[in-house]
Amino acid sequence: MMKIKIDREALVQSVQDVMKAVSPRTTIPILTGIKIAATSQGVTLTGSDSDISIESFIPTEEEDKVLVEVVETGSIVLQARFFSEIVKKLPENTIEIEVQPNFLTVIRSGKAEFSLNGLDAEEYPRLPQIEEENVFKIPTDLLKTIIRQTVFAVSTSETRPILTGVNWRIENGELICTATDSHRLALRKAKIETENQQSYNVVIPGKSLNELSKILDDSNDPVDIVITANQILFKTKHLLFFSRLLDGNYPETTRLIPTDSKTDIIVNAKEFLQAIDRASLLAREGRNNVVKLTTLNDGIIEISSISPEIGKVTEEIQSESIEGEELKISFSAKYMMDALKALDGTDIQISFTGAMRPFLLRPLHSDSMLQLILPVRTY
């Protein structure tokens, strides 16, 4: 019969982390719960929606502070929603959790006492056992940046499920992440630390990467990553984050990326973003949220949009340079803003191959990232 005394703050943080994997809409009732397991080393919490599973470990001691006193080892599953609300609102800094016969679990803090009907932890699904042979490492902050710069471009439609994920290829010590919804594409490369030269080509659900990003801190501590045939594991100091991989082959995307260009513009991504944002205020009313870009003389770009009932907007932006043919092109303001946000406000080069061909956005002094957008035909 498990009995522990645990630091409230550490428990609240752990519960908040594993809750990211708990879905109230699961069809497996026990997965609406959080598994709590106490050993002599500390307490492990687990949450899962069967696509994502998160394990958080609270050691008995950390930095000379006692976090858990394990009076008796054991385990229990408690309703996630109630358990998380209760621990947040308990009055004292220490919480006592005691499992009694029939999985009845008493939670005490100060003069408040909750008795919750628990479930048998033996019935909680086991997490995959992943052998940690082929580990590669990415600093936490870089991993979050890579996710942010690609995951927005995944498809939200289930008509081609493979496109709802981000393709991760690892070859020769380089990670190449690609996401596309077939109207735009985001690509990000990064050097990584690996222990061997193994190659991988997997597709990680966009939802998993979004949830992972939320529970990672902003340190540059390395995240250990292990890939198996159908799972990926991200591992930080006290967290294990498992995600299933998507089945199927990711489409070959390199042939979509134009290699030549007819018009090249160099412009500051931040100023450009603000102008597109303003033009899209009216464009949103239209059918497609479409804005138009027109090159003028002297390096000036005009951004414009018309919504017949509401009105129109035009704005001139001074670019660093415009080279090549004159251009009029229309595109989705949303896709452009997503791409410009991923480009982090730096100076960028935009390369066009005519008004009907996909165009590319790239940081001016780096080939680590590429954003591709298909233009919109207008009358």
Add this chain to the structure above:
Amino acid sequence: MMKIKIDREALVQSVQDVMKAVSPRTTIPILTGIKIAATSQGVTLTGSDSDISIESFIPTEEEDKVLVEVVETGSIVLQARFFSEIVKKLPENTIEIEVQPNFLTVIRSGKAEFSLNGLDAEEYPRLPQIEEENVFKIPTDLLKTIIRQTVFAVSTSETRPILTGVNWRIENGELICTATDSHRLALRKAKIETENQQSYNVVIPGKSLNELSKILDDSNDPVDIVITANQILFKTKHLLFFSRLLDGNYPETTRLIPTDSKTDIIVNAKEFLQAIDRASLLAREGRNNVVKLTTLNDGIIEISSISPEIGKVTEEIQSESIEGEELKISFSAKYMMDALKALDGTDIQISFTGAMRPFLLRPLHSDSMLQLILPVRTY
């Protein structure tokens, strides 16, 4: 043809204030717009949903700062949603607004230029002309407190429309505000400054008071209040806030308030609130969000709640004193928390006249406020 140059920050603030009155669901199309009128004194913005109307004035100069340059006086109505989003996102500190033929309105800032299809300001409904004969004054912060301590108790059901408002009675230099949804009642009194001894008895829609509260600052500057047969006007330095009054007679509520008591408890409102909040975590699952209070010996109160599927919670609170008969009583955790929040964490007296009778909560050392709650019958 109106033409003005106006300070962006002042305009953004004014637009935000008058937007509180604009409803996208109005059946009168011109009320989806904001009226802008420029005179030699400054610019007045107006928003209205026909229940609430808000007028905000931006003077040409304030504290030696030029806020508006009126090149040409005039007026126009612009779509509220677009206009408010546009002014927020314009690039420069000054905005130029110029009305051209056919109500086409050009908004310029930096190199961004919007042309919006405006509407004839002559077609915008006139606000009521209120004679400012009988003005009374309440400091802004006190007015906000009075609203906060009463408005939560109005009815949200339209079955008795009069109960969706707060009853304001003014007699002998005292304001008495009452709100009830027939399950609980909140009453707040305050001394006010009046210029004469006129009495009033009106009912102000709860929604109006909530919106008013949002646009008032936290100063103690006086708000001028004028009451007419079917309107109330709140007036601050640059704002006019009009609300219609509810038709009908407010029910007589004084006879509902018990004058004797059988059990009196003195307790700190904040500690009591936290215990009720914890107990309600499980109670929320039940049918009525009901918690039970039981008096024990030595001034101890027990708060408890049971939700058969989930579990139970009990907590003991040390009160200052319990006088009179022993008591077991059940009540809505939500109503109790609302009342305790209104009581601002002070020491309070709770007076019961048995488990089936309404009970009263009052600050210990003041008779300015009273909260009444009807208990819930339990098996």
